[in-house]
Amino acid sequence: MSQSFAALLYGRDLPPAGLKVSAQFVGDRLQVGGDLRLEAAADAITIETGGFDHDTLYLGWTDATRGRLSLAPLDAVARATLIASAPASLEAALRRYVRSGRNDRGKWLLLGGLAGTLALLVISVVLGYGLIVDWAVRMVPPEVEEKLGKSTMTELRQSGKLLENGPAVEAVSSVGNKLTAGSRYHYHWAVLEDPSINAFAAPGGYVVVHRGLILAAKTPEELAGVLAHEVQHVENRHTLKAMVNGLGWATMATVLLGDVSAMAGMLAYQVGTTHYSRDLETEADTQGLAALARADIAPEGMATFFRTLAKEAPQMPIALLSSHPATEERIAAIEAGIQALPKKDYPPLAIDWPAVKASLEANDKAP
Incomplete structure (x- = not known):
């Protein structure tokens, strides 16, 4: 029996923060439930990674009506269910994702330093939020x-x-x-x-x-x-x-x-x-x-x-x-x-x- 998992669906006509949906693999097809009722063949799906440490998993495909879509499992349990229930055609790509999900200690330390810097600026945000935005933008190389x-x-x-x-x-x-x-x-x-x-x-x-x-x-x-x-x-x-x-x-x-x-x-x-x-x-x-x-x-x-x-x-x-x-x-x-x-x-x-x-x-x- 197929196992469903909670996920966020992203697309051009969907909320920027994603639409919460239930999804599952049925044979070699991904089915997205709810009002959308979308399907995608496994061989048309690409495995994409994102997030701070490339630990966010995305399933990407192009729908004939809605254009490019991305599906991200909602949490660790949903991600594990997705990986366990995915068809064999996605197995190799998912293995690469699991290997790439190991923590990069240096990045976490850098993020911690950045978070500390931002924390020190919290009070200033109240006084001049626009200045803080300008500062953050200037920091982008x-x-x-x-x-x-x-x-x-x-x-x-x-x-x-x-x-x-x-x-x-x-x-x-x-x-x-x-x-x-x-x-x-x-x-x-x-x-x-x-x-x-x-x-x-x-x-x-x-x-x-x-x-x-x-x-x-x-x-x-x-x-x-x-x-x-x-x-x-x-x-x-x-x-x-x-x-x-x-x-x-x-x-x-x-x-x-x-x-x-x-x-x-x-x-x-x-x-x-x-x-x-x-x-x-x-x-x-x-x-x-x-x-x-x-x-x-x-x-x-x-x-x-x-x-x-x-x-x-x-x-x-x-x-x-x-x-x-x-x-x-x-x-x-x-x-x-x-x-x-x-x-x-x-x-x-x-x-x-x-x-x-x-x-x-x-x-x-x-x-």
Whole structure:
């Protein structure tokens, strides 16, 4: 008789902290109970590890409807049940996981030192939480930030919907490279085959634009306005700041130590809907306008795009407004920022915008 085990299920449309479910292996298939009623063949499942000492076990697979999913046993008992009841096809991978689960004493000592340091700062948190967040973000080395962004993109690639070449990607790259000339980051640009109007930035210089946003933008300058904003989230490490606020100090400690494996999976599911504070959004808008001017790109595109979205939101599949609200106050501030810039005539971007859109629309018609 199959043994069920409690677990947390992670996915793009599931709670960031995971959905508690009951799961079991029936023959060579994993069955997830509850309202979802999901199944996955054992040979389609990958064994992934994460957590501070790589001791968290994840079963990963791609569902035809829900995309990439990860299942983590809820506790030690559930983990033991999973390992004992798994089919033979997963035995070798699970053996490697068990071997890799031995404690690394040095890491624990380092974490203890970090915990002590954070404890000493608890009183300061009450007086200046923002300063503590800034401190934690500064502690993350650039190479860890790059690793986190790269791992996030690896997770997104497994959906099969990430475009990294073609006319649309070339257009995004050409505009993005203008905006990031001289940056400390080496930027990577991609387009996600998703009809919602969205764009997002992952740490380390990884920026993804949804197909729906490109189709909604009337000009390449409107695309540039969105990219200028997202680039500032990278340059100012806003995503890392949001991670500290949203995922807690314990999770951030693993990133400070360079262990990003578990974090990358969660970030891949959350990054498109990351909520930034009003101050961070304002900073991204203000510095984004300055970046457009430096790149000799007309800044009006930022304002016209957000105003169009705010006006047409009820008729459009928009994700951008949930994480970057285009309020009247915000749009007015953007327009005021444009008026404050030195007046000049900006050359139009040399991009065949109708051809870029046509290339994405052609994908819809392809068999």
